[in-house]
Amino acid sequence: MYSSTRKGQGSTEYLVLLAIVLVVAGVVVYLLGFFPGLTGGIxxxxxxxxxxxxxxISIIDYTIASGTGLAQVDMQNTLNEDVSITSxxxxxxxxxxxTNANLTAGQRKTISGTIPSGVRCTGPGTQFSYRVVITYNTKNLLGKQEQGDKELVGKCT
Known part of the structure; x- marks a missing residue:
């Protein structure tokens, strides 16, 4: 009788160990995602x-010219009011x-500007990665800022 009660013990121990391994693996994956530097960027x-x-304000598409530093940013205003991009x-x-820095409610258009020479791309095909901050005004609020949690990544043209 004693041996029949121990038949399930091996299975139970296996399941407990498997659960512990899965919890530890989940913690490791969470920590790697929590520290962006460990994952190598996006x-x-x-x-x-x-x-x-x-x-x-969404950035739909973008290009940066390596020689001139001309940045063309295709943006869309998702607010129900007009915005004026100031920076x-x-x-x-x-x-x-x-240029073209005013967006009506829901409007999408390309806004252009020149990147200062100190942070320009070095040549065509060179990868860039920038922290972006968009400053804009609405009818009632001045100097609102939108700062992305992730960098703007691409290749220079």
């Missing part, structure tokens, strides 16, 4: 998906000569 595709989904900064350096 890819260009991940960056584009992130910036398309951000609100209230777009890449790694703390504001684009100069912003």
């Amino acid at each position: 890819s260009e595709d991940q960056s584009k998906i992130y910036w398309k989904s951000i609100t209230p 777009i900064s890449f790694d703390g350096n504001a684009l100069t000569g912003l």
Whole structure:
């Protein structure tokens, strides 16, 4: 009789050990995701998906010319009111000569400006990765800032 009560003990011990291993693996995966430096940054595709989904001002597409530093940023206003983009900064350096910087509610258009020479791409095909801060005004609020949690990643043209 004693041996029949111990038949399930091996299975139970196995399941308990498996559960412990899964919990430890889950903690490791969580910690690697929590510390972005350990994962090596994000890819260009991940960056584009992130910036398309951000609100209230989405970055749909973008190009940066290596020689001139001309940045063309296709943006969309997801607010129900007009906005005026007053500044777009890449790694703390504001684009100069912003054009087409007013967006009506829901509007999508390309805004252009020049990146300062100190942070420009070195040549065509060179990868860039910038922390972006967009400063804008609405009817009632001035100097609102949108700062992404992820960098804007791409290749220079």
